[in-house]
Amino acid sequence: MSEFSPQIAELDGFIDTLDSLEGKLIVVLHKAQNIVGWLPTEVQNHIAHRLRVPASKVYGVVTFYSFFNTKPKGKNKISVCLGTACFVRGSGDIADEFSKRLGIGVGETSEDKLYSLDSIRCVGACGLAPVVTVNGKVYGRVTVKDVDNILKDVGGNA
Numbered sequence: 001m002s003e004f005s006p007q008i009a010e011l012d013g014f015i016d017t018l019d020s021l022e023g024k025l026i027v028v029l030h031k032a033q034n035i036v037g038w039l040p041t042e043v044q045n046h047i048a049h050r051l052r053v054p055a056s057k058v059y060g061v062v063t064f065y066s067f068f069n070t071k072p073k074g075k076n077k078i079s080v081c082l083g084t085a086c087f088v089r090g091s092g093d094i095a096d097e098f099s100k101r102l103g104i105g106v107g108e109t110s111e112d113k114l115y116s117l118d119s120i121r122c123v124g125a126c127g128l129a130p131v132v133t134v135n136g137k138v139y140g141r142v143t144v145k146d147v148d149n150i151l152k153d154v155g156g157n158a
């Protein structure tokens with residue numbers, strides 16, 4: 001038994017429902033990340049074994065796509081859009097403010113595992129630039145002054 005055994009069992013249940021395993025690596029990785037929250041090496045190796053592909057291929061795909069996480073994320077995932085429309089409207093300063101307030105850099109998770117801070121590329125809401133997402137909820141026309149309120153909002157879930 002490992003700490004991920006229950007999640008791996010759930011993932012196996014999903015893999016068993018697939019008609020064929022051919023070309024299903026990305027789908028299975030998405031499912032694994034939904035279940036576990038990130039993609040530990042043990043889970044990647046298990047997927048390689050189940051899909052009969054080399055572990056190096058799984059690792060290559062996981063590290064190629066930025067939406068796959070190889071480190072655990074915080075309970076609250078704060079993402080600042082650094083796409084062009086958001087960046088020219090000051091999202092870099094907003095990312096800096098979150099970083100200062102949370103004491104973590106972009107791409108990091110707080111020690112208490114309550115917060116992760118990430119940058120994202122255009123989420124297709126450029127009309128609302130600059131955009132911040134928190135656990136998938138979109139905040140538009142964010143200013144540095146809003147950072148406090150967003151963190152208070154999130155604090156309710158922390």
Ligand code: FES
Nearest residue numbers: 081083086122125
């Ligand atoms: S650049 Fe941020 S939503 Fe498009």
